[in-house]
Structures are given as structure tokens and as C-alpha cells.
Amino acid sequence: MAEPQPTNGTKNPYDPTVFEGPQIRKKRDVPDGLWMRCPGCESMLYRKTVAENLEVCPECEHHFRVGGRLRVQQLADPDSFEERFAEIAPADPLEFKWSGKRYADRLKAEQDKSGNTEAILTGIAYIKGRRVALAVMDGDFLMGSMGSVLGEKLSLLIEEATRSSLPLVVVCMSGGARMHEGALSLMQMGKTSAALARFDDGGGLYIAVLTDPTTGGTTASFAMLGDVILSEPGALIGFAGQRVIANTIKSELPEGFQRAEFLMDKGFVDRIVPRKELRSEIAQLIDYLKP
Amino acid sequence: MAKDNGNGPAGGYQLPFEKPIFRLERQIAELEGSQAESGRDFSSEIRKLRAQYVSLLKKTYQSLTPWETVLVARHPKRPLGCEYIDRIVKSFVELHGDRRFADDRAIRCGLGRIGTEKVALIVQHKGRDTKEKIACNFGCAHPEGYRKALRVMKLAEKFHLPVVTLIDTQGAYPGVGSEERGVAEAIARNLLEMSRLRTPILCVIIGEGGSGGALGVGVGDRIAILEFAYYSVISPEGCASILWRTGEKASEAAEALKLTARHLKELDVVDEIVPEPLGGAHRSPAEAATNLERFLVRTLRDLKRLGPDELLRRRYDRWRRMGKVIHLELQTAAKS
Ligand SMILES: [Zn+2]
Numbered sequence: 135m136a137e138p139q140p141t142n143g144t145k146n147p148y149d150p151t152v153f154e155g156p157q158i159r160k161k162r163d164v165p166d167g168l169w170m171r172c173p174g175c176e177s178m179l180y181r182k183t184v185a186e187n188l189e190v191c192p193e194c195e196h197h198f199r200v201g202g203r204l205r206v207q208q209l210a211d212p213d214s215f216e217e218r219f220a221e222i223a224p225a226d227p228l229e230f231k232w233s234g235k236r237y238a239d240r241l242k243a244e245q246d247k248s249g250n251t252e253a254i255l256t257g258i259a260y261i262k263g264r265r266v267a268l269a270v271m272d273g274d275f276l277m278g279s280m281g282s283v284l285g286e287k288l289s290l291l292i293e294e295a296t297r298s299s300l301p302l303v304v305v306c307m308s309g310g311a312r313m314h315e316g317a318l319s320l321m322q323m324g325k326t327s328a329a330l331a332r333f334d335d336g337g338g339l340y341i342a343v344l345t346d347p348t349t350g351g352t353t354a355s356f357a358m359l360g361d362v363i364l365s366e367p368g369a370l371i372g373f374a375g376q377r378v379i380a381n382t383i384k385s386e387l388p389e390g391f392q393r394a395e396f397l398m399d400k401g402f403v404d405r406i407v408p409r410k411e412l413r414s415e416i417a418q419l420i421d422y423l424k425p
Numbered sequence: 426m427a428k429d430n431g432n433g434p435a436g437g438y439q440l441p442f443e444k445p446i447f448r449l450e451r452q453i454a455e456l457e458g459s460q461a462e463s464g465r466d467f468s469s470e471i472r473k474l475r476a477q478y479v480s481l482l483k484k485t486y487q488s489l490t491p492w493e494t495v496l497v498a499r500h501p502k503r504p505l506g507c508e509y510i511d512r513i514v515k516s517f518v519e520l521h522g523d524r525r526f527a528d529d530r531a532i533r534c535g536l537g538r539i540g541t542e543k544v545a546l547i548v549q550h551k552g553r554d555t556k557e558k559i560a561c562n563f564g565c566a567h568p569e570g571y572r573k574a575l576r577v578m579k580l581a582e583k584f585h586l587p588v589v590t591l592i593d594t595q596g597a598y599p600g601v602g603s604e605e606r607g608v609a610e611a612i613a614r615n616l617l618e619m620s621r622l623r624t625p626i627l628c629v630i631i632g633e634g635g636s637g638g639a640l641g642v643g644v645g646d647r648i649a650i651l652e653f654a655y656y657s658v659i660s661p662e663g664c665a666s667i668l669w670r671t672g673e674k675a676s677e678a679a680e681a682l683k684l685t686a687r688h689l690k691e692l693d694v695v696d697e698i699v700p701e702p703l704g705g706a707h708r709s710p711a712e713a714a715t716n717l718e719r720f721l722v723r724t725l726r727d728l729k730r731l732g733p734d735e736l737l738r739r740r741y742d743r744w745r746r747m748g749k750v751i752h753l754e755l756q757t758a759a760k761s
Binding site: 220221222223224225227228230231232233251281282283285286289311312313315316317318319320321322323324325327328329330331332334335350351353354355356357358359372373374375378379382383387388391392400401402 | 604
């Protein structure tokens with residue numbers, strides 16, 4: 135397939151593994167009021183109605199992004215989530231600084247703002263009565279980017295699932311690798327994939343749930359390694375960022391490019407599952423494959 | 426010592442920090458010229474200048490900044506993947522195609538001998554002249570490249586050959602076809618399968634270690650890097666454009682990313698640094714190849730001693746240790 139070439143050999147087209155940009159921010163344009171506007175259908179919606187509908191627009195089924203804690207509440211049986219590995223927190227191994235800012239300060243600010251130590255929650259939970267190892271990425275924390283903590287907590291959870299023979303459910307939401315931890319972030323892709331290989335060798339069932347957005351190094355590692363890969367409707371799923379691709383090929387991107395429906399069409403997602411059906415779909419898959 | 430005038434091994438391509446080096450080179454060449462012309466003996470001056478040249482080259486290359494290292498790693502005359510194959514590998518038999526879609530020229534795969542050892546090779550290649558660069562997409566592989574690599578690695582596993590990968594890419598190709606054919610899935614699959622391939626895997630970053638596109642053939646038992654190569658989660662330009670909001674701060678970004686061989690060794694991302702000839706691999710490709718060959722022969726011999734179970738246990742532990750975190754003492758039980 136002929137594709138336009140990069141313009142020259144030395145100008146890097148911004149390697150796709152890191153995918154960070156303003157497009158990952160929440161799309162609610164009426165932030166904290168009683169009402170919000172749906173970016174899908176432009177309807178003004180009563181915030182409480184949306185919350186009761188699992189943060190999905192009742193008019194057009196647009197799926198709003200949800201943070202880690204809320205996602206756990208939506209997915210797990212009430213009060214069933216026992217958090218594990220919460221003691222693992224980020225270091226600043228590179229002492230990373232830019233424009234007078236420090237990664238260490240940025241982490242502190244994110245922690246204070248969110249009340250979480252990192253961009254992933256891990257634990258044991260029940261989904262419709264089925265016991266699972268559950269990991270939920272949190273797009274509210276540094277855009278759900280993957281650093282050492284994410285890799286370590288996820289690997290520990292996968293090892294726990296291997297030992298206890300539990301199905302593994304990972305809800306992905308990520309802007310890609312976290313550049314503030316340099317190559318150590320990149321290595322988390324290898325580390326989590328190695329843990330998944332052992333889980334697979336042990337006969338474990340891994341259900342990946344892709345949500346908006348799942349990009350960069352997250353997609354190019356555990357997100358794409360599910361035995362079954364589910365996605366919420368309309369989720370952005372890809373490796374390279376759309377602006378990077380558009381700049382490289384110097385033309386418009388196809389309609390629906392890198393959306394969940396596009397990926398299913400191309401053969402990389404098993405099923406598109408509306409949020410309100412996620413619990414029953416996961417339970418059903420467990421009953422078929424790992425009862 | 427090789428004469429390094431404008432057409433010497435550096436190819437007349439002058440990196441910004443090499444000005445004084447090139448000036449000395451010119452002086453030596455001029456003196457040699459007038460010696461030949463006039464018949465007068467300048468040999469002691471020439472010897473003195475050459476000694477100066479060597480010590481300047483040494484000093485310059487010992488204290489490269491991270492950004493200068495990136496420039497060396499991208500030097501247009503730096504030896505490329507296939508050129509190392511030509512110099513190191515005996516009787517190379519290339520194997521083409523992923524049996525799914527195409528033969529990606531950005532990743533060359535095949536069988537060959539290194540020293541006395543039969544190996545499978547996975548080599549990223551950027552291309553030397555314009556025609557070749559276009560054919561192999563400047564070293565930016567598509568999913569079919571990663572799938573071909575996996576096919577050949579599985580072949581190596583089946584027939585008990587160790588795998589050697591040479592890494593040199595800016596990254597996987599960011600294009601529509603690449604995404605449509607699942608480049609993320611292809612890389613992810615390689616990471617998983619390489620972590621459990623029951624044969625030794627030895628990976629060397631020879632130039633640019635461009636993020637996931639590099640890691641996609643970069644999981645193994647030993648990861649080495651050439652002295653002036655780099656390995657990073659994102660290009661310095663990309664990082665600068667996101668964090669500094671301008672690609673022009675690439676030099677600061679290179680500094681912050683800790684992407685040089687020395688830093689990566691400190692972070693345990695790489696196990697070993699393979700030394701380069703004085704003034705970088707581009708000044709003496711033959712010597713660079715000899716150093717690499719020596720490293721490969723020695724490490725292949727080491728890895729061969731381990732049985733597959735022990736090999737895989739150690740590989741897992743190596744990768745499992747990647748990263749740096751702290752453990753908090755939690756006062757209260759965590760709640761949902
Ligand atoms: Zn709507």
C-alpha cells in the first residue's frame with residue numbers, strides 16, 4: 135500500500151508511543167453547573183440525569199469520560215472492590231524538569247487534585263457475583279499516562295490473578311506513555327506484556343475494555359492483548375496521534391478513523407458494548423470461558 | 426590513523442560541535458599536501474597536529490551533551506543495520522514477508538552466522554541513498570514488519586537458534602495503513618511473545634531507539650546499546666513540542682529525557698554499552714562492526730549456557746524490575 139513518505143530522515147514525526155495533547159481533556163464545555171452540553175448531539179442535559187445514566191447522554195448515547203473511582207463504582211458490585219497495591223506511588227527517577235517546572239511538583243498537584251496517588255486503581259472485585267482482578271485506568275490523573283507505577287501495579291495485579299486463577303479485567307483509558315519518566319515508561323510496555331504472557335501460559339482469561347481514549351504505548355501493549363477486547367462506543371483507539379498522522383501523510387484522515395467502530399471493522403476489537411451493558415457482557419464472557 | 430579530510434569517513438558532514446575537529450583535519454591535509462608538493466619535511470609538525478587531533482576528538486566525544494549524542498546517532502554516515510549484517514554476518518539468508526500482507530523493507534530478517542554461532546537476525550534498516558530510504562520508509566516500520574519479525578523469531582525458537590535484533594528507528598510509521606492494519610497490536614504481540622520465546626534473544630540499539638517502534642523488536646535477555654546511540658520514550662523534538670510548546674527546545678528535552686547510553690545504564694534500561702571507535706561509529710564503520718561482533722559473540726556464548734527455563738526465569742525477572750516506584754506507608758485502609 136503506497137503511503138506518502140516522511141519528508142526527511144532526521145525530522146522525527148513525533149513517535150507515536152507517547153500520545154499526549156489537548157484532545158484528551160474532558161469535552162464537557164459547561165464544567166460544573168447543573169446543566170451540561172452533549173458534544174455528541176448538542177443537547178443541554180441535566181447533569182443529574184446524565185450521572186444516573188452512567189455518564190451517557192440519554193439522547194444520543196454519547197459516552198462521557200469517567201474517572202477511575204467512578205468507573206469502579208459503575209463496574210463492580212456495590213462495595214465489592216478491595217483495593218490492592220495502593221501503597222505504590224510515583225518517584226521522580228529522572229528528576230525531570232521543563233520550563234522551570236518539575237515533575238515532582240506536577241505529581242503532587244495531581245495527587246492533591248484527584249485524591250489518588252496515580253493513574254490506575256487495582257484490586258479484587260465482583261462483577262455480577264463473579265470474582266475478578268480489576269484494574270481501572272484514570273484519565274483524570276496526568277491523562278492516564280503510563281509510568282512506572284502503572285506498570286508495577288498492573289504487573290502485581292496480573293501476578294495475583296495468575297496465582298489466584300482469577301479472570302483479569304483491565305479498563306484502559308490512556309494518553310500513552312508518560313514522558314516524564316523517560317525510557318522507564320517505555321519499559322512498562324515490556325514489563326506488563328511479560329506478566330500477561332505468564333498469565334496466558336497459566337490459562338488465565340483477560341478481558342480488555344477500551345474506553346475513550348486508549349492510545350500510544352498503552353494500546354501497543356496490554357490494551358491490545360486481551361483474549362477478548364471490548365470497547366465502549368465511539369472510543370478513540372490508536373497508536374499514533376491524529377495530528378501526527380495528518381502531518382505525516384499531508385491529507386485528511388478517513389471518516390471515523392481510530393474510533394471503536396473503525397477498529398472493529400478492521401478486526402482489532404471483538405465487541406462494542408454500551409456502558410450499561412458492560413457488567414452483563416463481562417459476566418457472560420466469564421461464564422463461557424472461565425466459569 | 427585514517428586521513429580525515431572532507432571526503433574521509435565523516436563524509437564531509439560536519440556536526441555543529443565538530444568545527445574545531447574539521448579545522449584540524451584541514452590543517453593536516455594542507456601540510457601533507459605542501460610536503461608532497463615541495464618535498465620539504467613537515468613530518469614532525471604533522472605528527473604533532475595528529476596527536477592534537479586525536480586528543481581533541483577524544484575530548485569532544487567524551488563530553489557530548491545528550492542532544493549532541495542524538496545528532497551523532499542520526500549522522501548520515503553512521504553505519505546502518507544492513508551494513509552491520511554485511512560486515513559481521515557470514516552467509517546471510519534473508520527471509521521475506523509476514524505471510525499476511527507484505528514484505529516490510531524497514532525490518533530485514535534472516536539467518537546467518539556470527540562467529541561460529543548460527544543465529545536468526547531481525548535488523549531495522551533506514552536505507553542509505555534516497556531510493557533505498559524510500560523503499561524502507563526511512564526505517565519506520567509498518568505492522569507487517571513487526572509481524573515478519575515475529576514469524577522469524579518463532580522459526581528460531583522452533584529450530585533452537587538464538588535471536589539477534591539490531592534496533593535503529595525513529596519510530597513505527599504513523600500512517601493510516603499502519604493503524605488500519607493494527608500497528609499497536611503487532612507491537613504488543615511482539616512484546617508478549619518475545620518475553621516468552623524459548624531461545625536466547627539479544628538486542629542492540631545501534632542508532633536511534635525510537636520508542637515503541639524500537640521496543641517492538643527490543644524485548645530480550647540482554648539489551649545493549651552502542652556508545653553514541655540513544656533510546657527514548659519520545660523524540661526530543663516531540664517531547665519539546667508537547668512540554669515546551671516548541672520543537673526548538675529539543676536540546677533541553679534530550680537532557681531531561683536521560684536518553685544516552687550512560688543514563689540508560691544507570692536506570693538499568695540497558696545491560697551493557699558497546700564502545701564506539703574514536704569520534705563515533707561513522708569515523709570507522711569497520712571498527713564499530715568489530716566491537717559489535719565481539720560483544721555479540723561473547724554474549725551469545727554466555728546465554729547458550731542457560732537452559733530454556735532458567736533463561737526465561739531470568740528474562741522475566743529482568744523485565745519485571747523495570748521502573749522505579751516508592752512504597753508509601755498507608756495510614757488508613759484504602760477504600761473505593
Ligand atoms: Zn447527546
